[in-house]
Amino acid sequence: MVKIASFITALCAGLAAATNVEPQPGPKPKNIGIALFKGWQPLDVFGPLDAFWGLGTGQPINVFLISEDGISAEVKGGMPFATNSNTSATVLTGYSYANPPELDVLLVPGGIGTRNEVAMAPVIQYVKDVYPSLQYIISVCTGASILARAGILDGKRATTNKRAWAFVTQFGQRVRWNPKARYVRDRNVWTTSGVSAGVDGVLGWIEYVWGSAVATGVENGMEWNRVGANGDKFGKLYGLW
Secondary structure (H helix, E strand, C coil): CHHHHHHHHHHHHHHHHHCCCCCCCCCCCCEEEEECCCCCCHHHHHHHHHHHHHHHCCCCCEEEEEECCCCEEECCCCCCCCCCCCCCCEEECCEECCCCCCCCEEEECCCHHHHCHHHHHHHHHHHHHHHHHCCEEEECCCHHHHHHHCCCCCCCEECCCCCCHHHHHCCCCCCEECCCCCEEEECCEEEECCCCHHHHHHHHHHHHHHCHHHHHHHHHHHCCCCCCCCCCCHHHHCCCC
């Protein structure tokens, strides 16, 4: 019995080691930007921002907030709630689409503002222009619609908010949309499902770039219960599969 128990323990340890993700070789990204617009979703931004904060305690990174005017960006979009609730908030940015910092990574959130086609034009153009110079681009929630409208998702696998599935996927007829995924990596493009999934996707990206030990440290520091890339339940909830 002792030998069997020892064998099982060794087997489990071996499986754990086999699933450990090693850091990517080569230079690590340093400058991370977050593209804001009127009507962005708070957790799409602040969740990943907290993960970046945790990453920054052990890795040399910079995070920049970027908006159209380079001054501020408001959570409240152009579409009022049916309840007439006021949940507005504004953050200061400091960099504009016309005068952005040099970036290695860009995160593009979603939010109610993504449904305003006219207001989205500047951020779509910025994303399209900056993408070729990036190491990675990450979208959260309906931010995938911005990447799709910029042509970045053409021919790639991707996912998005399951509740907003019909809205987002209309912009990506040549995208291989995955309704079961929590997040998807296709080459240097990462797309995540709705809202809180942005944290899972960013933690997955941290693991991919810096390895499991770093990602687990950030996750534990946040006291976050991470969901894996294939662990999303909301596609089934909304009848997508």
